[in-house]
Amino acid sequence: MYKHKYRVIIPFLAPAIILYLVFVIYPYARSMYNSLTSWKGVSTNQPFVGLYNYQRMLNDELFWNALSHNIQYLIFIPLTTIALSLFLAFMINQQVRFSKFFRVTYFFPQVISIISIGVLWSYVYHPTIGILTSLLQFLRLEWFFQLLGFEGIPVWIGDPRTVRPAIGAVVVWQSVGFYMVLFLAAMEAIPQSFYEAAIIDGANRWHQFWNITLPLLWDTMQTALVFAGLGAFDMFAMTRVMVVSGSTTGRPADVLATYLYEQAFDVSRFGYATAIAVSLFLMVLLLSVFTMRITRREAVEY
Amino acid sequence: MTSKPMTAVTPVPAEKAPTRFWSAFSGKLVNTLIYLFLSLWALIVIFPMVWVVVTSFKTDQEIFFSPWLPPAQLMFDNFVRAWTKANIGLYLFNSLVVILPSIFFTLLFSAMAGYVLARFTFPGNRVIFYAFLGGMLFPVMLALVPLYFLLLSMKIIDSHFGLILVYIAYSLPFTVFFMTGFFKTLPGELLEAAIIDGANHYQLFFNIVLPLSKNGLVSMGIFNFLGMWNQYILPLVLLTTATKYVLSQGLAFLQHQQRYQSDWSGLFAAIVIVMVPTLIVYIIFQNQIQRGLTVGALKG
Numbered sequence: 110m111y112k113h114k115y116r117v118i119i120p121f122l123a124p125a126i127i128l129y130l131v132f133v134i135y136p137y138a139r140s141m142y143n144s145l146t147s148w149k150g151v152s153t154n155q156p157f158v159g160l161y162n163y164q165r166m167l168n169d170e171l172f173w174n175a176l177s178h179n180i181q182y183l184i185f186i187p188l189t190t191i192a193l194s195l196f197l198a199f200m201i202n203q204q205v206r207f208s209k210f211f212r213v214t215y216f217f218p219q220v221i222s223i224i225s226i227g228v229l230w231s232y233v234y235h236p237t238i239g240i241l242t243s244l245l246q247f248l249r250l251e252w253f254f255q256l257l258g259f260e261g262i263p264v265w266i267g268d269p270r271t272v273r274p275a276i277g278a279v280v281v282w283q284s285v286g287f288y289m290v291l292f293l294a295a296m297e298a299i300p301q302s303f304y305e306a307a308i309i310d311g312a313n314r315w316h317q318f319w320n321i322t323l324p325l326l327w328d329t330m331q332t333a334l335v336f337a338g339l340g341a342f343d344m345f346a347m348t349r350v351m352v353v354s355g356s357t358t359g360r361p362a363d364v365l366a367t368y369l370y371e372q373a374f375d376v377s378r379f380g381y382a383t384a385i386a387v388s389l390f391l392m393v394l395l396l397s398v399f400t401m402r403i404t405r406r407e408a409v410e411y
Numbered sequence: 412m413t414s415k416p417m418t419a420v421t422p423v424p425a426e427k428a429p430t431r432f433w434s435a436f437s438g439k440l441v442n443t444l445i446y447l448f449l450s451l452w453a454l455i456v457i458f459p460m461v462w463v464v465v466t467s468f469k470t471d472q473e474i475f476f477s478p479w480l481p482p483a484q485l486m487f488d489n490f491v492r493a494w495t496k497a498n499i500g501l502y503l504f505n506s507l508v509v510i511l512p513s514i515f516f517t518l519l520f521s522a523m524a525g526y527v528l529a530r531f532t533f534p535g536n537r538v539i540f541y542a543f544l545g546g547m548l549f550p551v552m553l554a555l556v557p558l559y560f561l562l563l564s565m566k567i568i569d570s571h572f573g574l575i576l577v578y579i580a581y582s583l584p585f586t587v588f589f590m591t592g593f594f595k596t597l598p599g600e601l602l603e604a605a606i607i608d609g610a611n612h613y614q615l616f617f618n619i620v621l622p623l624s625k626n627g628l629v630s631m632g633i634f635n636f637l638g639m640w641n642q643y644i645l646p647l648v649l650l651t652t653a654t655k656y657v658l659s660q661g662l663a664f665l666q667h668q669q670r671y672q673s674d675w676s677g678l679f680a681a682i683v684i685v686m687v688p689t690l691i692v693y694i695i696f697q698n699q700i701q702r703g704l705t706v707g708a709l710k711g
Contacts, residue, residue, distance in 0.1 A: 115533070117527065117612040118527050121523040121526060121616075122523070122524050122527050122528075122539065124520045124524075125521060125523065125583055129542075131580070132576060132577050132580035132581070133549075133554065133581060133583070133584070135557070135561065136553075136555075136557035136561060137553060137557075139557035139561075140557055143557065197449065197452060200445045200448060205446065211449050211452075213697050214457060215456060216693075218456060219704060220637065220689050220690065220700065220704075221685075221686050221690070222659050222689075223641050224641075224643055224662045224663050225682055225686050227666075228662055228678070229460070232675075232679070237475065238478055240459075240478055240479065282455070287705065290704075314441065343550070343552075345644055346643040346644065346659075350643075350663050370644075373555065373556050374648065379556050386550075386553040386556075389552060389553070390549060390552075393550060
């Protein structure tokens with residue numbers, strides 16, 4: 110049937126494989142090696158230093174500072190985003206009117222580029238021209254922030270105490286629509302007869318959600334958790350754009366990605382930066398495997 | 412004392428009526444709450460965008476002193492400044508120059524590779540497939556430094572051509588994976604019939620397989636388009652001349668410049684120029700776009 114098949118196979122595979130080898134595989138492999146050198150980029154000589162970069166990383170306060178921020182994002186962003194999007198998806202799935210409108214609207218931030226969103230929100234947060242501060246003043250909410258220990262309404266991006274919550278909130282704002290569409294698609298695949306049977310048994314919507322929807326959504330939830338976790342380990346674009354050059358004292362907005370970028374392209378410590386990148390990769394990999402593991406359950410078939 | 416047997420009898424009717432009333436009432440209440448929550452989130456999503464659009468028509472004074480008021484006069488001049496002086500027009504052009512060929516060749520090369528991986532058996536088939544699959548595990552961050560020096564030594568650093576090659580290469584893993592899965596679902600008899608009719612493999616692929624795969628290609632086209640449109644770190648590292656910047660990079664550049672020369676109205680107009688066209692395209696093609704974007708979640 111397929112004679113001379115290699116005359117097809119080779120030319121069809123060649124462009125993809127060549128590009129992939131040169132621009133993807135080679136840089137990754139090279140990174141693994143570079144992380145063992147003290148390469149500064151200027152010279153072709155790359156002194157081999159073994160695990161020195163990794164050792165140095167463990168003693169680098171700024172590394173731990175950045176990592177701790179990633180971990181804070183990792184704890185708050187996935188949970189908030191998934192809870193909110195699941196909640197909204199479940200409500201839209203109640204055969205509400207205008208469901209199309211809500212669905213389209215919630216997805217809006219997903220199609221605008223992250224940079225536009227970052228710039229937009231950095232002005233929403235702006236203490237003088239932004240709308241958030243004046244809205245909170247209008248609602249007379251100063252007392253609330255005083256209770257939390259602020260002098261008045263915080264300056265959001267400019268305050269080391271509020272900069273990460275402010276950036277995290279934008280990420281949640283941006284990604285809720287995506288997860289909602291994901292959950293909604295999974296919810297619509299659940300046969301309506303399940304709910305009808307539950308209603309006959311007297312289950313209210315709350316019971317339906319906990320006993321039917323949620324268990325059948327487990328696979329999607331797992332995917333969503335891994336995705337949101339990966340996002341919390343990135344944060345590069347949003348941080349770079351919202352916190353101009355990240356030079357505030359104490360580096361309250363640093364994450365691993367911005368720190369390693371700075372080490373590589375601002376101060377030319379390429380070997381060290383690559384070591385940070387390799388450990389970032391290993392952490393992300395471990396996290397994904399770990400999430401898949403602990404959320405593994407008996408899949409509910411239907 | 413007599414009340415005791417009374418209560419033993421009455422509960423049945425006495426409890427039923429309030430329950431029905433209560434469930435009807437709580438049903439209404441729950442419905443109202445649902446609409447309230449849904450509308451509140453819609454407002455939170457839309458409001459900042461509307462604010463930017465309204466603000467983009469104001470003067471700098473109005474922006475500074477009355478953030479909540481509509482503009483006294485529509486300042487279309489802001490858009491002219493953003494387009495010409497702030498170079499948004501140029502950045503948009505650069506973005507399209509990079510993204511359109513990148514998408515075209517990503518789809519072509521991935522379809523070719525996916526077709527071969529899906530329909531031919533040969534030694535190494537699985538190895539190649541898994542090698543592409545493995546590429547999805549790695550964050551771009553990890554490749555950044557060697558990639559920069561690789562392009563430097565190939566003399567394609569700071570060029571749109573170099574960025575296009577990189578965009579294609581990094582879009583391949585998922586697109587090849589997706590297209591391979593897609594081609595496995597094509598009916599084999601149809602392709603065999605074409606071979607018997609004397610079509611060679613190239614005719615078969617371009618005249619029959621590709622047209623049949625339109626849905627998959629459109630999904631992948633949208634998915635990759637939005638990925639490249641959002642891409643920030645690759646152009647940031649690989650393009651250094653300001654006149655070559657792509658849109659995301661250019662907008663971030665303007666944002667950083669803003670600290671030294673305050674032209675808020677121009678910057679707001681720039682955000683609107685970047686934001687509104689994509690929203691319009693999205694509203695028109697919402698179904699395909701939602702599908703195309705969430706398809707990425709399959710790879711998890």
